[in-house]
Amino acid sequence: MAGVDGGMLFSADRLRVWTQEIFRKLGVGADDATLLADSLIEANLRGVDTHGITRVLCVYAERIRSGVMNPKSRFTVVREKPSTALIDCHNGIGQIGAEKAMRMAIEKARKTGAAFTAVTHSNHYGMAAYWAMMALPHGMIGFSSTNAPAAAAPTGGQAAMFGTNPFAIAVPAARELPVVLDLATTVVARGRIILHAKQDKPLEPGWAFDERGIPTTDPHAALKGFLAPIGGYKGYGIMLAVDLLCGVMTGSNYGTHFPGFLADNMVDPTDVGSIFAAIDIESFMDLREFTSAIDKALDEIKRSPRAEGVKRIYIPGEIEFEMKAERLAGGIPVPEAVVRDFIALGNELAVPFPKA
Amino acid sequence: MAGVDGGMLFSADRLRVWTQEIFRKLGVGADDATLLADSLIEANLRGVDTHGITRVLCVYAERIRSGVMNPKSRFTVVREKPSTALIDCHNGIGQIGAEKAMRMAIEKARKTGAAFTAVTHSNHYGMAAYWAMMALPHGMIGFSSTNAPAAAAPTGGQAAMFGTNPFAIAVPAARELPVVLDLATTVVARGRIILHAKQDKPLEPGWAFDERGIPTTDPHAALKGFLAPIGGYKGYGIMLAVDLLCGVMTGSNYGTHFPGFLADNMVDPTDVGSIFAAIDIESFMDLREFTSAIDKALDEIKRSPRAEGVKRIYIPGEIEFEMKAERLAGGIPVPEAVVRDFIALGNELAVPFPKA
Numbered sequence: 079m080a081g082v083d084g085g086m087l088f089s090a091d092r093l094r095v096w097t098q099e100i101f102r103k104l105g106v107g108a109d110d111a112t113l114l115a116d117s118l119i120e121a122n123l124r125g126v127d128t129h130g131i132t133r134v135l136c137v138y139a140e141r142i143r144s145g146v147m148n149p150k151s152r153f154t155v156v157r158e159k160p161s162t163a164l165i166d167c168h169n170g171i172g173q174i175g176a177e178k179a180m181r182m183a184i185e186k187a188r189k190t191g192a193a194f195t196a197v198t199h200s201n202h203y204g205m206a207a208y209w210a211m212m213a214l215p216h217g218m219i220g221f222s223s224t225n226a227p228a229a230a231a232p233t234g235g236q237a238a239m240f241g242t243n244p245f246a247i248a249v250p251a252a253r254e255l256p257v258v259l260d261l262a263t264t265v266v267a268r269g270r271i272i273l274h275a276k277q278d279k280p281l282e283p284g285w286a287f288d289e290r291g292i293p294t295t296d297p298h299a300a301l302k303g304f305l306a307p308i309g310g311y312k313g314y315g316i317m318l319a320v321d322l323l324c325g326v327m328t329g330s331n332y333g334t335h336f337p338g339f340l341a342d343n344m345v346d347p348t349d350v351g352s353i354f355a356a357i358d359i360e361s362f363m364d365l366r367e368f369t370s371a372i373d374k375a376l377d378e379i380k381r382s383p384r385a386e387g388v389k390r391i392y393i394p395g396e397i398e399f400e401m402k403a404e405r406l407a408g409g410i411p412v413p414e415a416v417v418r419d420f421i422a423l424g425n426e427l428a429v430p431f432p433k434a
Numbered sequence: 435m436a437g438v439d440g441g442m443l444f445s446a447d448r449l450r451v452w453t454q455e456i457f458r459k460l461g462v463g464a465d466d467a468t469l470l471a472d473s474l475i476e477a478n479l480r481g482v483d484t485h486g487i488t489r490v491l492c493v494y495a496e497r498i499r500s501g502v503m504n505p506k507s508r509f510t511v512v513r514e515k516p517s518t519a520l521i522d523c524h525n526g527i528g529q530i531g532a533e534k535a536m537r538m539a540i541e542k543a544r545k546t547g548a549a550f551t552a553v554t555h556s557n558h559y560g561m562a563a564y565w566a567m568m569a570l571p572h573g574m575i576g577f578s579s580t581n582a583p584a585a586a587a588p589t590g591g592q593a594a595m596f597g598t599n600p601f602a603i604a605v606p607a608a609r610e611l612p613v614v615l616d617l618a619t620t621v622v623a624r625g626r627i628i629l630h631a632k633q634d635k636p637l638e639p640g641w642a643f644d645e646r647g648i649p650t651t652d653p654h655a656a657l658k659g660f661l662a663p664i665g666g667y668k669g670y671g672i673m674l675a676v677d678l679l680c681g682v683m684t685g686s687n688y689g690t691h692f693p694g695f696l697a698d699n700m701v702d703p704t705d706v707g708s709i710f711a712a713i714d715i716e717s718f719m720d721l722r723e724f725t726s727a728i729d730k731a732l733d734e735i736k737r738s739p740r741a742e743g744v745k746r747i748y749i750p751g752e753i754e755f756e757m758k759a760e761r762l763a764g765g766i767p768v769p770e771a772v773v774r775d776f777i778a779l780g781n782e783l784a785v786p787f788p789k790a
Contacts, residue, residue, distance in 0.1 A: 157717055157718060157719075159546055159547030159548075159714075159717045160516060160517070160545070160546040160547065161516070161517040161543075161546035161547045161548045161549065162546070162547030162548050162713070162714075162717040162718065164717070164718045164719075187517075189516070190515055190516040190517035190518070190546050191515030191516065191517045191518030191550070192515075192517045192518050192548070192549065192550035192711075193517065193548065194547070194548035194713055196718060219679070219683075231738070231741075232735050232738065232747050233747070233748070234740055234741055234744035234746070234747045234748070235735075235738050235739065235740060235741060235744075235747050236738075236739040236740055236741045236742075236744075237738045237739045239734070239735055239738050247675045249675065249678050249679075257674065257675070257678065259671040259672070259674070259675055261665070261668040261671060261672075263665075265665055265666075265668075283639055283640070284639070284640055287741070290741060290742055291739075291740070291741025291742065291744070292741060292742065308664045308665025308668050308669060309617070309619075309621055309664025309665055309669065310621075311748075311750075312617040312621075312664050313664060313665065314750075315615040315617060315750040316615070316617075318613065318615070318735070318749075318750065319603045319605065319613070319615055319750075321731070322605050322613065322728060322731060323575070323605075325731075326724070326727045326728055326731050327575075327715065327718050327719060327724060328718060328719075329719060329727075332731060333731060333734055333735070334734065355548075357518070357550055358515075358518075359683065361513055361515045361518040361520070362513060362518065362520045362552060362683050362684065363513075363520075363683060363684075363685060368682070368683060371682045371685075372678060372682055375677070375678060375681075375682050375688060375689060378595070378689055378690065379588050379591075379595055379674070379689070382587070382588065382591050382592075382593045382595050382690075383591065383592040383593045383647075384590055384591060384592055384647070385587075385590055385591060385592045385643070385646060385647025385648060386592075386646055386647065386648065388590035388591075388592075388647070390590070391588050391589070391590045391591050392589070392590070392667075393674075394667075394670075394671040394674065394675075
């Protein structure tokens with residue numbers, strides 16, 4: 079079946095099963111492979127392909143095979159209190175540590191009302207929203223954030239000192255879809271700059287700086303420079319706070335200390351730190367009263383007057399939920415070059431990639 | 435003594451004592467008046483005059499005298515768990531409720547590792563940083579956020595649906611100054627637009643929208659329109675999340691439901707909600723190890739290469755700490771029109787405003 083951008087469309091279920099089997103072959107435990115495949119396919123379903131199998135599966139496979147990321151999960155709870163935990167992931171797969179930490183946050187929040195956990199010595203954990211959303215079926219508000227290798231400079235700086243340091247917040251509703259906010263603290267992702275560079279299209283003002291730290295709309299200059307934080311010095315402050323909590327407070331890497339990420343370095347562990355929080359809504363208000371009130375608040379926003387030419391006002395996460403419905407029905411698009419990589423990986427591991 | 439902008443300079447101590455006495459005369463209890471005066475003067479000292487006595491003292495006085503804000507503090511703990519509390523402030527002064535809620539968060543975090551509290555039916559609480567910073571002497575990371583009457587539209591919208599909904603994070607250091615991030619979720623404050631309008635100076639792109647929801651650099655059009663959130667749809671998501679947690683989850687006002695704020699409405703209580711959190715660092719890392727690591731991280735940023743023409747890279751809060759040192763030594767500037775208001779208020783309440 080032909081997909082968008084010359085890509086091909088595959089059913090989510092088939093991709094999920096195949097991904098799971100690939101990770102099993104790479105030495106990942108059965109439950110861990112199920113979780114990992116689900117979290118990656120969920121990113122693809124939501125249209126966040128940068129955090130789905132299309133971008134990271136082959137990289138994860140290479141990291142495991144080259145020994146720079148441990149396929150076997152092993153956790154040490156370094157410190158623990160009734161509402162907190164610090165979990166050492168011993169260079170395991172980021173998603174496995176994230177699930178463990180978020181599950182602990184939810185269990186603790188059920189007892190104490192709210193909880194805050196963190197992982198250290200971990201890896202890329204995929205889409206932040208997946209972990210925040212784990213809180214939703216428990217009647218809780220979820221939060222997660224992670225640091226990442228440097229891509230942005232402090233205000234006035236001329237060197238990358240901070241990752242895109244994303245964070246996600248998920249809030250349950252009743253009839254309405256839950257609010258799922260998931261954002262990097264840079265105005266745009268690096269991928270957006272790369273796309274403009276390929277098309278020789280100027281950037282919008284405020285997206286990026288050149289290598290001297292001067293604002294630029296030239297995509298080629300921006301690729302040698304840095305991404306701009308949201309709100310200028312405000313976003314710099316947010317990405318710094320994320321790095322201090324995720325990196326410094328957990329004893330993981332931070333700032334310029336990352337040896338690289340994903341495909342950039344296949345020798346040294348990335349040593350990422352991430353944080354997780356859950357707030358049990360019943361600690362503040364009856365859950366049903368809360369979700370009805372959220373419905374009302376969201377409805378007011380969606381019905382509020384629209385600017386000229388705007389057809390609809392979206393709630394954070396809404397576009398992704400609609401994309402998921404569409405892709406569950408019509409399939410997940412995989413670019414042809416990626417399909418070729420998947421076929422090769424499948425052949426190497428004797429787990430043939432399914433036909434579209 | 436002549437100050438900046440034709441204002442006059444007053445010693446912080448004299449202003450603090452006078453402010454305290456004014457609030458005593460208005461029926462505020464002794465301890466509450468001390469706290470309230472200190473938090474307002476601290477805002478002035480840090481250069482955040484918009485949240486100091488210069489902007490809000492006369493408004494608070496009028497609110498108390500017209501009966502729309504209660505000078506007597508009375509709290510009901512509506513719900514409480516080991517790591518959470520919801521406190522009804524019964525339309526008391528915002529700062530008094532904020533201090534109570536942040537103190538509870540710190541006490542709870544000491545026992546459980548982390549805590550999250552909230553106030554409902556409260557009022558304007560001044561500078562968010564003051565509450566986050568309360569955590570610092572306890573070896574904790576502090577957080578606070580509050581909602582506020584609508585000033586910004588959702589992405590694509592043509593009606594103000596969200597306040598500037600600020601939040602603050604404070605992180606302790608050892609030799610270095612603590613990191614104190616305090617930001618509104620709009621690119622600039624409304625005051626900045628007003629200033630440009632007075633000078634007929636165009637705004638920078640990305641600051642504001644006109645009343646039709648179209649981006650504008652005309653300050654006069656912007657005053658009829660809306661402030662732009664940081665990072666476009668990202669900031670819209672952040673201000674929405676703040677409103678859902680501070681407003682909806684606490685059962686306070688949110689979105690367009692505010693009857694006005696400060697001087698806008700002297701009949702109906704504002705009914706603000708605010709949230710507070712504390713993380714005990716020792717739950718994750720020995721405090722001394724943490725503060726040294728923070729020192730190192732901040733030092734790396736401050737020493738990182740600077741863009742052309744940039745003399746110095748600042749850490750969030752650094753400018754405010756330096757301003758405080760300057761104003762403690764040289765005095766707090768009070769514009770002449772405000773001095774006249776203070777003299778009048780002092781005469782009415784038989785608490786003469788001190789000479790400069």
